[in-house]
Amino acid sequence: MGEVIEQPRHFCALGAQQTVLAIERAIPIVHAGPGCSAKLFSGLSFCNGFQGSGYVGGNAIPCSNSGEKEVIFGGEERLRKVIDGTLKVMDGDLFVVLTGCTTDLVGDDVGMVVGKFQDEGVPIVFAETGGFKGNSYFGHELVVRSIIEQFLEPAQEVVPGLVNVWAVVPNLDPFWSGNLAAIKTLLTDIGLEVNILFGHDSGGRDAWKRIPAAEFNLLVSPWVGRKTVELLQEKFATPFLHYPVLPIGASETSRFLRTVGQFARIDDKRVEEYIAGKEANYYHYLERAADFLLEFRYGLPGRFFNVGDASYALGVSRFLVNDLGLLPGSQFITDETPAEYRDKIVAEFANLADNVSSEVTFTPDGGVIKNALKSINHVYQPLIIGSSWDKDIAAELKGYQLSIGLPTTDRLILDRGYVGYEGGLRLTEDIYHAVLGSYQ
Amino acid sequence: MKIDLDSSEAPIRETRLGAITGYAGSTADLVEKIERGELVERGRGFSQCSNCSSVTAICQLAMIQDAAVINHAPLGCAGDFTNFNFVNRSGQINRGLPVRNAQIISSNLHEQDMVFGGAAQLEKAIHEVKKRFNPKAIFITTSCASGIIGDDITGIIDRVEAEVGVPVVPIFCDGFRSKVWASGFDAAYHGILTKIVKPAAVKRRDLINVITFWGEDVFGELLGKIGLVPNYVVPFSSIEQLSKLSEAAATVQMCSTLGTYLAAGLEQHFGVPEVKAPPPYGIAGTDAWLRELGRVVGKEATVEELITAEKARIAPQLAQLRQQLAGYSAFAAAGAVHGHSIICILKELAMNVVGGCTWHHDQVFDNRDCRADSLKHLVDNYGDIRFSVCNKQSFELVNLLNRLRPDVFIVRHHGMSIWGAKLGIPTFLMGDEHFGLGYQGIINYGQKIADTIANPAYVKNLAKHSKLPYSDWWLKQEPFAMLGGEDNG
DSSP, X not given: OOOOEESOSSOBGGGGHHHHHTSTTEEEEEESOSSHHHHHHIIIIITTXXXXXXXXXXXXXXXXXXXXXXXXXXXXHHHHHHHHHHHHHBOOSEEEEEEOHHHXXXXXXXXXXXXXXXXXXXXXXXXXXXXXXXXXXXXXXXXXXXXXXXXOOOOSSOOTTEEEEEOSOBTTBTTHXXXXXXXXXXXXXXXXXXXXXXXXXXXXXXHHHTGGGOSEEEXXXXXXXXXXXXXXXXXXOOOEEEEOSOOBHHHHHHHHHHHHXXXXXXXXXXXXXXXXXXXXXXXXXXXXXXXXXXXXXXXXXXXXXXXXXXXXXXXXHHHHHHTSOOEEOOEEEOSOOOHHHHHHXXXXXXXXBTTBOOOEEEOSOHHHHHHHHHHSOOSSOEEEEEOGGGHHHHHHTTOEEEEOSSSOOSOOOSSOOOSHHHHHHHHHHHHHHHHHHTTO | OOOOTTSSSOOOHHHHTOOBSEEXXXXXXXXXXXXXXXXXXXXXXXXXXXXXXXXXXXXXXXXXXXXXXXXXXXXXXXXXXXXXXXXHHHHHHHHTOXXXXXXXXXXXXXXXXXXXXXXXXXXXXXXXXXXXXXXXXXEEEOOHXXXXXXXXXXXXXXXXXXXXXXXXXXXXXXXXXXXXXXXXXXXXXXXXXXXXXXXXXXXXXXXXXXXXXXXXXXXXXXXXXXXXXXXXXXXXXXXXXXXXXXXXXXXXXXXXXXXXXHHHHHHHHHOOOBOOSSOSBSHHHHHHHHHHHHHHHTOHHHHHHHHHHHHHHHXXXXXXXXXXXXXXXXXXXXXXXXXXXXXXXXXXXXXXXXXXXXXXXXXXXXXXXXXXXXXXXXXXXXXXXXXXXESSOHHHHHHHHHHHOOSEEEEESTTSHHHHHHTTOOEEEOOOTTTTBXXXXXXXHHHHHHHHHHOOHHHHHHHHHOOOSBOHHHHHSOTTTXXXXXXXX
């Protein structure tokens, strides 16, 4: 039995409509009740940094709006018509049929309906993302899997230096655009050809078709996407590198680049020269912050508390410990990390740096997190890095609060990202903006 | 039609009010078709995502300040929690209420609940909200999933209600049951009428129930001038306040699309007269609405004085705005009655209304009173206008706007304005439903429109740099080419 969830920080599997929308010129076709798509757009996109409709999101998403008739008599015919209409009315390169609770409970044979279009050569796939089947992380992985299994062909030859990147989940991470752009820049700068797959100028359908031609897959996440890279290894014999920490700031980013460089057999000198240049710039600014950080007399955060998915909780914790020298309080991971990955994540938190470790609690329920934060004896002003839900508890504890995860309704987010050297500087600015803002 | 409070749920609008979601023609034609009983629903072969009753039910319940809401559903149905939490917090700031998160949780139904039923999960949720929020009432909104698996919500409530000690109210708003998302308002109000409202202990002659969303306090000033006090419901009210809805002298609403069920229910079952008039937008509507309100509360003379004074007050500004905006073309798209209201305002401003579109159309309201027929009011006072009905089908709207190219596009539904902007049409969404209210509202709209037209730089630049997701083929078809026979959508 699942937990009841107060203050949700992700939604259901059908949230993967946003994953489809992040692929350029890909169009989701939602075979579900009339409100699912709009609710998920609101939760994952609009009320999360006010990410917009984009090319074909929001109210433009084709949908069967399944009603009583489809629930009683089945919705296959309705789906066929909506797909047919989509192919005429919409202008897209790849179509992904996603089901909702109604469809999956009624038992429509979506594979059969979609299969007929596939047989005609239509670039279309499907995924059964009924909301009760899992959360948005599960849905994201399922959609990626569906495209891989139903759309990709083995490559004629492997392209040396070509790497597919699997990292943050589009839209669910409100900074996904900036984060992916930063990863792409870092890897391009050390000489790789980067297939970033999601976001503006990522190449859309053609980029996805190149996935099997990559020399390796790079997973930058504690667990989301692990199944994807394993599948690609199994299906196309593409090796993968799993780097579990979102690289934020110099310590982690340099470690990340060295690890990738070594795996990709890139000349050490090239990597080291690049790192040296970036670190010089980074520390120039971090040093500039020292007067403020060391002398500000009105209070700086004493302990930090992350409330978010495993990727951010770990990445931000390592950054704050290793680059800014802060100390962790407890961390809360909300993404319902599957049991098989939890030990490794706990081990990462046990060793954030020499002699620095943090407790981790896994729960998607904001009510539980709120109570846990309240029960701690806060000797210092806590810094709560999470979402807009945390405003109340931060105020109650007289702490500082910064929204960097879903839902973020107190910030407009465009191309800002926290990954890399510049990302570390942005996060530093944002954290201390939250601190200073509370005194003005 | 009699509101049946013995039933566990409100009938959906398709069956109760003859609501439709597909129509293309004109306002006069639609009125005629309804009068002749010839209006039939038209579906679409192709459709885009609409909206559902769960959203509209939650939008009425989640901001009741001392209640809690359980969304009995898989977690995706909680996708709108954040939006309503934002509305909640901003509204609390506006009203000087303590600022805190909305009291709403998801029962988070999983695959095993689909097999074994969601009863255990719902019971757990009821006890959790009691423990976490200690609410004065608990509302349970249902979902497609809970509806299809057949959870016995009423039975569960019967088992636990005494134990939790506060009313536990079922709100049947399964998304798949109605194509008209406004059915969710009725679902919420049915719950309030059946389990929250109490018979009046006293009657308050100055108190007027105002059924609305969460607009600025405009009714306060307007009603204040005739010695009346607004009782805004349902968002930002309290359970005690709702329990005393029966004490008011009358019920008014900013939009019968929203309040039809609650207003009729209060009149039929609790003796609170409903002010049956066109909505108070535009001069003709405001005149008629105020006069009917005056009649119901016995303040005819005061109302006449108010009407004369207010009209004289706005006359110079109105004349100037009419001159400024005359000949500019406009298109309005909004929820049914409020859409009619916006068109009335545009006509008052001497604008050329090239078209209007509403998200559904109710052929009648629960009061079955033709004085409240906002569409007929529009036709009688402002003439015939190109008009269509679609449940947020943006492919139709984009096609239409692409042809009409109005000088300004006014919308009232999130996520629609972007499509005007991508076409380079100066566009705004009017979030505050009270902005256009009364005589002053005409002036407010006039100024807003003048400002929007004055600097179209943002949308003009966007249009140059964005691509529509529609095929060339579609943009060359007639806008309603996909509107056909009986299909869903």
